[in-house]
Amino acid sequence: MKGQKLSRRDILQGSVALAAGAVFASPVRAQAPEPVAITSALVEAAKKEGKLIFYSSMDLPVGEKLGKAFEAAFPGVTIQIERSGSERLFQRIDQEFASGIRAADIVNSSDASHFISWKKNGWLMPFVPEDVAKHFPESYRDPDGMFATSRVWLSSIAYNTSLVKPEDAPKSFADLLDPRWAGKMVKGHPAYSGTIMTATFQMVRELGWEYMEKLAKQRVMQVQSSTTRQRSWRSASAR
Numbered sequence: 001m002k003g004q005k006l007s008r009r010d011i012l013q014g015s016v017a018l019a020a021g022a023v024f025a026s027p028v029r030a031q032a033p034e035p036v037a038i039t040s041a042l043v044e045a046a047k048k049e050g051k052l053i054f055y056s057s058m059d060l061p062v063g064e065k066l067g068k069a070f071e072a073a074f075p076g077v078t079i080q081i082e083r084s085g086s087e088r089l090f091q092r093i094d095q096e097f098a099s100g101i102r103a104a105d106i107v108n109s110s111d112a113s114h115f116i117s118w119k120k121n122g123w124l125m126p127f128v129p130e131d132v133a134k135h136f137p138e139s140y141r142d143p144d145g146m147f148a149t150s151r152v153w154l155s156s157i158a159y160n161t162s163l164v165k166p167e168d169a170p171k172s173f174a175d176l177l178d179p180r181w182a183g184k185m186v187k188g189h190p191a192y193s194g195t196i197m198t199a200t201f202q203m204v205r206e207l208g209w210e211y212m213e214k215l216a217k218q219r220v221m222q223v224q225s226s227t228t229r230q231r232s233w234r235s236a237s238a239r
Helices: 008-025 040-049 060-073 086-098 113-121 130-135 194-207 209-216
Strands: 051-056 078-083 106-109 147-152 186-188 221-223 232-237
Touching: 040 051, 051 060, 051 086, 060 078, 086 106, 086 113, 086 194, 106 113, 186 194, 194 209
Parallel strands: 051 078, 051 106, 186 221
Antiparallel strands: 106 232, 147 232
């Protein structure tokens, strides 16, 4: 393998294979832990620690509002938000664990495969808040209590209404291959955004890699976007 060059296709297919393998390799637990209520004793214990570190891929303004709401509900506990794209957070956590660093308390990612990997590595702690058990459908919760899906988004095509008439706008991903859109499209980079990584996998699965090769010829500008909407937005307690 030394010196072998990998194409973008090899990397994408390899990551999908690893994720699929992790599903079957995950350890089986008897059941999720009992739901935990927010008691005064739990709050006091949190105040002694003083700070909660939140690694998040959500939009920073949303994360900041969430942090302020938490601090208002639980005075004495501050929130430190470390915001980045999901794929960057995945790399950071991997590097930190390799160095023996356990910085994050809570992790939010828009790439569901991350939780498969973290669970397999034993990096997540089972924890089921009472509200999650009460309000979240079972299909949105890990059966072992390791993580939960807190929000679901669509990844869709948008266009500038000042430049494109509704009747001329692309109606499908196939329409994006029309020469008229060459050099006029922008998308998030899958190496940064978990949403775009997930969307790229979906497109390859449904349309084939040949579609991506044709799309590349359209000279699409790929950017690091902090406003990309999450297809799957999950949170977990880090061990």
